[in-house]
Amino acid sequence: MKTQMIIGGILFGVAACTAPADGYRITGNIEGAGDGKAILLQSAGFGEPTMGDTVNMRNGKFVFEGRLESPVSVTVKVCPDSDQPASLGFIAENSPIRVMAAWKDVIERYGYRSIGGQTVEGSLNQEVYEKIAGVYGQILKAPEHKEYAEAQQKMAGLRNTDTEAYYKLQDETEPLSERFSEAVRQRQLELIRENRTVESSVLNLRMMWNDMTLEELKEVFSVLDPKVQNSPMAAEVREEIAIRERVRPGQPAPDFSLETPDGSRLALSDLRGKYVLLDFWASWCRPCRASFPEMKKIYARFKDKGFEILGVTNDSRREDWLKALEQDQLPWKQVIDEFPEPYKPARVITMYAAPYLPTLILIGPDGKIIGQAKDKHQLVEWLEERL
Numbered sequence: 001m002k003t004q005m006i007i008g009g010i011l012f013g014v015a016a017c018t019a020p021a022d023g024y025r026i027t028g029n030i031e032g033a034g035d036g037k038a039i040l041l042q043s044a045g046f047g048e049p050t051m052g053d054t055v056n057m058r059n060g061k062f063v064f065e066g067r068l069e070s071p072v073s074v075t076v077k078v079c080p081d082s083d084q085p086a087s088l089g090f091i092a093e094n095s096p097i098r099v100m101a102a103w104k105d106v107i108e109r110y111g112y113r114s115i116g117g118q119t120v121e122g123s124l125n126q127e128v129y130e131k132i133a134g135v136y137g138q139i140l141k142a143p144e145h146k147e148y149a150e151a152q153q154k155m156a157g158l159r160n161t162d163t164e165a166y167y168k169l170q171d172e173t174e175p176l177s178e179r180f181s182e183a184v185r186q187r188q189l190e191l192i193r194e195n196r197t198v199e200s201s202v203l204n205l206r207m208m209w210n211d212m213t214l215e216e217l218k219e220v221f222s223v224l225d226p227k228v229q230n231s232p233m234a235a236e237v238r239e240e241i242a243i244r245e246r247v248r249p250g251q252p253a254p255d256f257s258l259e260t261p262d263g264s265r266l267a268l269s270d271l272r273g274k275y276v277l278l279d280f281w282a283s284w285c286r287p288c289r290a291s292f293p294e295m296k297k298i299y300a301r302f303k304d305k306g307f308e309i310l311g312v313t314n315d316s317r318r319e320d321w322l323k324a325l326e327q328d329q330l331p332w333k334q335v336i337d338e339f340p341e342p343y344k345p346a347r348v349i350t351m352y353a354a355p356y357l358p359t360l361i362l363i364g365p366d367g368k369i370i371g372q373a374k375d376k377h378q379l380v381e382w383l384e385e386r387l
Contacts, residue, residue, distance in 0.1 A: 023067035024094045028076060030115065032103035033060035036080040040064045042072050042092075060103070068094055070231050071125040071199045078103075078115065086113035091125040091200050098122055125200035132191045132204045139183050148176040167286065185211065189220060197225040202234045209237070210355035214244040243353045249371045253363045256348050258312065258335035261322060266310075266335055273365050274308045275386065277379065279332075280349055280359040282314040283324035288358040292328050294376055298383070299332055305387040306365065312337055314346055314357060 028038060040052035055062050057078070064076075071093040079085040086106045090099065101118040120126045140149050151173040158166040170177075188204055195201040202224060209217050218241060221229065228234060247254065257267040268276065279295070281288035299309055309332035315321040321336050337346035344350075352361060360373040362382055373379040 022094060023065065024092055024097060026064040026074075026076075026092060026097045026099060028057075028060075028062045028064075028078075028099045030057075030060040030078050030101050030103055033057065033078055034080045034082055034103075035059065036078070036082075038062040038064075039077040039079065041075040041077060068092060071123075071233065073233075084113060086115050088115040088118045090118070090120045091123055091129055093123050093125050095124070096122050125198055128191075128195045128198045129200040129203060132188050132195075132201065135187045135191065136184050139180065139187065142183075145176075145180050145183070148173065148180045151176060181211070192220060193223050196223055197228065199228050199231045199233045202228055202231070202237055205237050209240055214241070214248065217241060217244070240353060243351070247352050247361075247369055249369050251369050253361075253367055253369050254351050256351065258337060258348065260333070260335055261325060266333060268310065268363075269367070271308050271310065271333075272367055274306050275302075275365060275370075275383065276363045277307070277309045278352065278359075278361040278363065279309055279311045280314060280352070280354045280357055280361075281311060282357055283320045284315070285357040289324065289328060291358060291376065292330060296331065298376065298380060302383050302387055303332075307383060307387060308333065310335065312348055314349055316346075 026040070034057075036057045037054055038057045039054045042052045052074070053064050053066070055064060057080075071091055073089065074092045075087050075089045076099065077085050077087045080103070083103075086103075088099070088101055090097075098121040099118060100121075101115045103115070105116040107114050107116050139145060140152075151169060155166055155169055155173075158169065185208065188208065192201045192204060202221075205217070205220065212220075217237070221234075221237060221241065224234075229238070245251075253268060255267060255269045257265045260266050268278075283289070295309070299307070311330060311332060311334040313321045313324075313334065313336050315324075315336060316339055318336060321334075325334060337348050339346050349359075352359075354361070360376075360379055362370040362373060362379065364370050364386075370382060373382065
């Protein structure tokens, strides 16, 4: 990408009004940042950032210029000469874009410094993304969800002070949570359809697909303009649909081999000839571990009839997994998933497109997928029909 810096108030103002033909001009003004450098990092969708341009910054002002093949998520790393760097992010496109923020709003959290309170003008993709993402806050303020909002506020105070009371309130307000979540979901889907020609509309599907069936996901995706469907921002949605197609009922279950508690390897295919329940769980997943007493009853009832459970933990720390196994004394087979790429989901849970924990997937003796049980009652019904 070509880079250029324009210095001075008059030139700065002119630069913000125009962009190169078929390209972009990102004009930044970070009040109080002083002199230094600004670095533009790009990524498509949720990929790892790649290095872009570096330009000089004068009195908090900088300009990036170039052309994009398609809209892209970018991060601008602001590096003042007199302070540590801090970053802000937005969606860039081929248009004149203004980015405004104040250095006094820098926030440091978990070792990462970001600039809060930014304003982005000129990017339709950023505008649409913010509109869809902002639905949560808008609906939370609605009078019909006042009780849910009050419960959330109370839970925030209990999270780090009284874990037992926190989970008790969470259970008690589950109907309110479901009603609120459905209202958010429906409004976001409406906005995605209304903005079907804007690439960033697909980004929100990534946050929503865990609560969508394959048919629902495909239906919404089919509404989008072909340029959106084929854009880099839609890559993960396309991949999710393809994975789900491969693990539909009746399809051969993808084989895998993972490590057991004693350090040996166990493959799914080693259990061929039995009905196998893949139980995706984790030591930190409260609902997972709360389900184990009932799962033990199901296992005891069917284990001598050709039924086996293979627990696949999503723990990234082996010691947490082994501690949970010792505490819960689970009688069925266990393996630990692998994380081949840092900051990416585990290998096997991705292979099976497990949307949440716990997820229960039943596989037949022929190695074909029977289905994902919505709950333990459906699992028992399936086993009673077959065993």
